[in-house]
Amino acid sequence: MPERGELVTLPGAVPPQDDASPDQGVPWHFGDPFGEQRAAARSVAVVDRSNREVIAVPGEERLSWLHLMISQHVSDLHEGEGTEALVLDSQGRVDAHMVLAHASGTVWLDTEPGASATGARGDRQSLLEYLIAMKFWSKVDPRDATDEIAVLSLLGPSAPSLLESVSLPAPASLYAVAGTDVLVRRMPGSFDLLVPRAERLAWWERLTNAGARPMGSWGYEALRVEALRPRLGVDTDEKTIPHEVNWVPSAAHVAKGCYRGQETVSKVHNIGRPPRRMLLLHLDGTADTLPATGDPVQAGERVVGRVGTVAQHHELGPIALALVKRSVTPDTPLTAGGASAAIDPDSVPPDTPGLGREAVRRLHS
Structure with a gap:
């Protein structure tokens, strides 16, 4: 090997x-x-x-069992299909992100190194340990396939x-x-x-x-x-919910129900206004040092977010993803880890239209 x-x-x-x-x-x-x-x-x-890391999930009940464990609708996932999915905690915060491939009677999950999830007692377990603990009598046999x-x-x-x-x-x-x-x-x-x-x-x-x-x-x-694609543990923190990092609907289904954290996913989707949103920042290329993951994003003296991935792009120069309070407007001058930063306006996601409280407000206005 x-x-x-x-x-x-x-x-x-x-x-x-x-x-x-x-x-x-x-x-x-x-x-x-x-x-x-x-x-x-x-x-x-x-x-x-x-x-x-790669986890293999064979077994005749692999799809119906995974359907209950993860945030995506996979009960009808045909051979030759894949998707993205999450494991959420009871408050709807993201524990793990994975990409699926269904082939040859097995669902293959590949995920970040050291992926973990919150166990039934509130303790942290590896993602594989979590899945095994949730097996009960289901006809599945998850294993480490890394x-x-x-x-x-x-x-x-x-x-x-x-x-x-x-x-x-x-x-x-x-x-x-x-x-x-x-x-x-x-x-x-x-x-x-x-x-x-x-x-x-x-x-x-x-x-x-x-x-x-x-x-x-x-x-x-x-x-x-x-491409505004988030990475777990870098562009997310312990409070991140799927809507903040564009994982709805690509990795979290808003209507299927029957998974841990679904209530938060549905509620925030209907309201259409997550507390933060992931944005692309253009960084000052003349600064002596660039910010690091976890550094604060500030508007003046006020902390309004956190820095995620920092990168040097061949055309855009120094850029970063950041989780920023949704009240911050695209023209707000920012600093990221002390360096000047500007929001790319094309990275600002729209609020979910025509749903929940917003729909009621418009109806009575």
């Missing part, structure tokens, strides 16, 4: 310099992080994301043709899953490849030999920030 950090030792690979990075064990970049981003934007790049499966991601407009060149399918619809030994799942802006971990290096070489440029987590994270 190859070591999980095998690709970090490839020629030209630079490991993360921050010991606290959630991407320890995968390459940070390959010598030219901006060139890697440009390749992903204009042609195709491949990223090692094999630090993600030593079986590794995740690689392809980004860029040429990704479909490159997949074809290495005899892999390129699913046409979002979250569709295809393949046998290697599963290919279409994601927003990318394709995830779930490859046998023992063949990870061989597939990396096959993809790069076919024309995919190696890209590290630096470039992947910068493009994720540009």
Whole structure:
């Protein structure tokens, strides 16, 4: 079995310099992080994301059981389909985020390293321990599959043709899953490849030999920030609810019921006004240092949010995701960790229209 950090030792690979990075064990970049981003934007790049944990859920009741455990509607998830989902606590706050792929009688869940959830007694458990504890008499058998499966991601407009060149399918619809030994799942802006971990290096070489440029987590994270895609534990804190980070409806279904935290999801969706919202900040590139994850976002002396992912983008320069109070207007001058910051107005999500109290207010106005 190859070591999980095998690709970090490839020629030209630079490991993360921050010991606290959630991407320890995968390459940070390959010598030219901006060139890697440009390749992903204009042609195709491949990223090692094999630090993600993978959980396999086989068993004849896998769909009906998962339907009760997670925030997404999966009771009718067909073979060859995938989705995103969350585990919430009883107050509707996000415990875990995962991406699903249903294939060959198994639902594969890939999630962040060290994913955990709040147990029945209020204690923190690994996500796998939580799922096992909730098994009861259901005909399912969740197991750790991280030593079986590794995740690689392809980004860029040429990704479909490159997949074809290495005899892999390129699913046409979002979250569709295809393949046998290697599963290919279409994601927003990318394709995830779930490859046998023992063949990870061989597939990396096959993809790069076919024309995919190696890209590290630096470039992947910068493009994720540009696309306003949150990352659990970086762009979220212990109070985050799904609406604040655009996980409704992509990862949380507002109408299915029967899952922990559903009341909060439904209530906030109907009101249409979460207390905070995730925004893209443009940072002052002349500052000596950039903010760090967890630093305060301030309007004058008032703390109005927290910094999430901070990235250096090949076109936008220094940018960050931040959770900011929804009362803050897009033209408000801000500082993030002491550096000047401006809200990208295109990142401001609209309030949910025509629902709940807002609908009643308009009816009587």
